[in-house]
Amino acid sequence: MTHNDPQKRYDTIIRKFRENNHKLTPQRLAVARILAKSEGHPGVESIYEQLKEDFPTMSLATVYRNVMLIKSLGEVLELGFPEGGNRYDGNKPYPHPHVICVRCKKIIDPNLTGLQDLTQEVAAASGFKILTHRMDFFGLCEECLSSQDAD
Amino acid sequence: MTHNDPQKRYDTIIRKFRENNHKLTPQRLAVARILAKSEGHPGVESIYEQLKEDFPTMSLATVYRNVMLIKSLGEVLELGFPEGGNRYDGNKPYPHPHVICVRCKKIIDPNLTGLQDLTQEVAAASGFKILTHRMDFFGLCEECLSSQDAD
DNA sequence: TTTGCTGCAAATAGTTTGCAGAGAC
DNA sequence: GTCTCTGCAAACTATTTGCAGCAAA
Numbered sequence: 001m002t003h004n005d006p007q008k009r010y011d012t013i014i015r016k017f018r019e020n021n022h023k024l025t026p027q028r029l030a031v032a033r034i035l036a037k038s039e040g041h042p043g044v045e046s047i048y049e050q051l052k053e054d055f056p057t058m059s060l061a062t063v064y065r066n067v068m069l070i071k072s073l074g075e076v077l078e079l080g081f082p083e084g085g086n087r088y089d090g091n092k093p094y095p096h097p098h099v100i101c102v103r104c105k106k107i108i109d110p111n112l113t114g115l116q117d118l119t120q121e122v123a124a125a126s127g128f129k130i131l132t133h134r135m136d137f138f139g140l141c142e143e144c145l146s147s148q149d150a151d
Numbered sequence: 152m153t154h155n156d157p158q159k160r161y162d163t164i165i166r167k168f169r170e171n172n173h174k175l176t177p178q179r180l181a182v183a184r185i186l187a188k189s190e191g192h193p194g195v196e197s198i199y200e201q202l203k204e205d206f207p208t209m210s211l212a213t214v215y216r217n218v219m220l221i222k223s224l225g226e227v228l229e230l231g232f233p234e235g236g237n238r239y240d241g242n243k244p245y246p247h248p249h250v251i252c253v254r255c256k257k258i259i260d261p262n263l264t265g266l267q268d269l270t271q272e273v274a275a276a277s278g279f280k281i282l283t284h285r286m287d288f289f290g291l292c293e294e295c296l297s298s299q300d301a302d
Numbered sequence: 303t304t305t306g307c308t309g310c311a312a313a314t315a316g317t318t319t320g321c322a323g324a325g326a327c
Numbered sequence: 328g329t330c331t332c333t334g335c336a337a338a339c340t341a342t343t344t345g346c347a348g349c350a351a352a
Contacts, residue, residue: 021306022306022307023305023306023307023350023351023352024351024352025306025307025308025350025351027307027308028307044341044342045341057308057309058308058309059308059309059310060309060341060342061308061309061310061311061342061343061344062307062308062309064341064342064343065307065308065343066307068343080232080233080234081231081233082231082232082233082235082237083231083341084233084340084341084342085341086233086341086342097269097273099273099277099279099281101279102282108277110273110276110277111276112269112272112273112276113272114272115269115272118248118263118266118288119288121263121264121266122248122250122261122263122288123290125261125262125263126250126259126261126288126292127292127293128250128252128288128290128291128292128293129290129291129296130250130288130289130290131253131289131290131291132288132289132290133286133287133288133289134285134286134287134289135284135285135286135287136284136285136286137269137270137273137277137279137281137283137284138281138282138283138284138285139274139279139280139281139282139283140279140280140282141277141278141279142278142279145280172331173331173332174325174326174327174330174331174332175326175327176325176326176331176332176333178332178333179332195316195317196316208333208334209333209334210333210334210335211316211317211334212317212318212319212333212334212335212336213332213333213334215316215317215318216318216332216333217332219318234316235315235316235317236316237316237317
């Protein structure tokens with residue numbers, strides 16, 4: 001429930017690449033490495049910035065394509081936002097609650113002990129066959145609460 | 152908890168308009184009327200289509216501006232989606248769970264009895280001051296389950 | 303050698319904005 | 328009469344796509 005081993009996650013993603021006959025390019029492996037740890041739930045722009053150091057010619061389009069590829073393999077959870085700037089979690093690629101700071105955009109995984117699975121109840125109440133879900137809590141993190149300066 | 156009286160919701164929105172010195176144009180009132188009942192959680196495009204009958208010159212920009220105005224008055228809940236096509240609920244303009252059909256895009260409000268408020272627990276677990284939340288369940292509605300034809 | 307990948311630039315689509323005329327009050 | 332609102336079209340921005348050259352296997 002806490003944090004998975006980034007190395008194991010990385011190995012799993014690479015295995016999926018091989019199983020599906022995708023070539024192991026340096027750029028692709030680098031994207032996988034960042035998603036495997038997914039520190040801070042990075043966005044495409046953040047991944048791009050991290051990679052530009054090692055790959056000066058790196059293109060944003062390549063980041064998009066590889067993140068989408070890994071998503072299509074079921075190895076990254078995409079947190080899309082209507083305002084744009086999607087965020088990714090390749091460390092825990094299954095639905096789970098998130099807490100999002102509306103000021104600094106930090107995203108963390110809360111440790112909820114008493115969270116029963118609502119899926120059964122929702123299915124019964126709605127008649128739907130539930131496939132997935134999304135649970136986001138928005139607020140201010142401790143840091144942003146302390147520094148209650150202006151915007 | 153079920154459905155609010157559209158007339159009362161409409162009156163509330165109009166009152167907010169007056170209180171904040173916004174002019175009561177026919178287009179604005181028409182948007183408010185549709186949001187007050189919010190049947191099926193309409194999107195901007197849907198509102199636009201409904202209004203074009205009465206206002207042949209109606210512009211999409213006007214719908215956007217008035218929906219945003221009503222949102223800024225706290226009288227409509229915006230359900231934004233990363234794929235675009237935001238949906239609105241002016242009948243229950245406060246956070247509540249939604250069940251969304253991934254095929255026909257229907258959105259309903261499930262009647263969840265045993266839903267304790269997780270906000271307290273999330274706040275304790277994360278240190279955040281929680282301001283709002285979003286809870287979406289995605290799946291297939293009964294109609295789409297029955298007609299299991301192709302896409 | 304073959305096939306898929308990358309980088310660049312152009313295209314896309316939902317939403318927002320500038321501006322001039324129209325309308326609420 | 329004043330000031331906001333509307334309608335139109337252009338702008339905006341995150342993301343996607345076409346294409347030619349390049350690299351993995």
